């Protein structure tokens with residue numbers, strides 16, 4: 577291999593796995609474009625880096641950038657951009673609010689939203705499944721989770737898009753204004769939710785977060801706000817793409833579709849293999865705190881590094897014939913949700929959304945056919961369909 581790979585080149589976006597395989601073989605740790613990031617591509621190296629937050633730090637990861645024009649970044653101090661001991665304190669405070677009782681409480685709400693969304697999908701004619709299914713379900717669930725009124729749920733995606741584009745530090749004045757407006761609007765709505773739950777506690781996540789205590793300590797107002805921003809960003813686009821990949825695999829593999837329709841108890845197994853085969857989070861950033869040697873390659877101190885989950889999940893050394901979709905694989909693979917101290921808080925919720933959404937889709941429709949070209953989103957850290965034209969056929 578010669579020259580740096582550009583992970584945003586259109587041919588790489590269409591199928592990054594061929595490029596990842598080349599990298600694992602010939603340059604398992606190297607610098608890529610855009611940005612000159614170092615990438616770690618082999619499964620065991622990625623896991624080892626996740627396990628070593630002292631050397632591969634989360635401080636300074638992309639969400640935490642603070643461009644001057646922004647004034648303040650609402651999630652600059654959120655837990656995903658912190659190392660121990662600050663991370664440990666916050667994680668301990670929010671962990672319980674995401675435990676099994678909280679999840680059980682949410683299940684009925686997820687089903688309620690999913691039923692209404694699946695019932696609205698038109699039968700037998702072309703529809704963009706991102707608009708009709710993969711976006712509205714996670715948007716409603718995340719909106720509900722952070723306590724927003726249902727009338728605001730459809731705004732969540734635009735807010736999340738504006739907030740994540742802070743990290744690109746746009747130079748365009750108009751774009752900066754849009755982002756600033758989204759920050760103000762989101763902050764105002766979340767402040768209303770916090771004030772309301774203080775006055776009238778409910779059985780919900782925001783109330784649990786307001787009441788959370790560990791060793792007599794609670795979350796400050798700024799920490800609460802930061803965390804709600806983080807949920808909006810971390811829980812939305814990721815789950816949209818998980819659902820999009822599920823639908824795409826169902827269209828490509830009639831054999832798999834037939835098995836799932838015949839036996840819904842296979843759906844969780846299917847979802848796990850989709851998460852391995854097409855992980856929505858393809859890469860997560862770290863910053864080296866000292867020189868690191870990985871697969872014999874020296875990465876200097878202070879270097880931005882991408883742990884390539886997308887590559888690790890296709891590594892034949894861990895998953896034989898890794899480029900093949902095979903829902904009968906044995907063994908647990910949690911890597912799509914990270915590993916170690918920052919392991920995804922929302923993993924059980926994302927799995928539940930996918931399970932319930934698919935159960936309802938497969939109960940209503942018999943098969944799904946492509947109705948036009950799929951368009952991929954433009955990012956090498958989060959991957960999924962931006963446009964997914966589908967015809968859903970009834971029984």
Ligand code: HEM
Pocket residue numbers: 634655656657667721806807810811812814815818855856857860911912913914915917918919920921922923925926
């Ligand atoms: C962290 C993936 C859904 C909330 C992470 C990380 C990954 C990930 C890879 C690790 C980041 C790191 O190591 O620094 C995913 C995927 C999802 C998903 C693939 C869907 C398929 C969700 C949902 C929520 C959520 C639904 C919330 C409702 C979080 C939070 C963290 C996190 C708060 C930070 C945890 C910490 O720093 O300790 N996620 N996520 N995620 N995720 Fe998710």
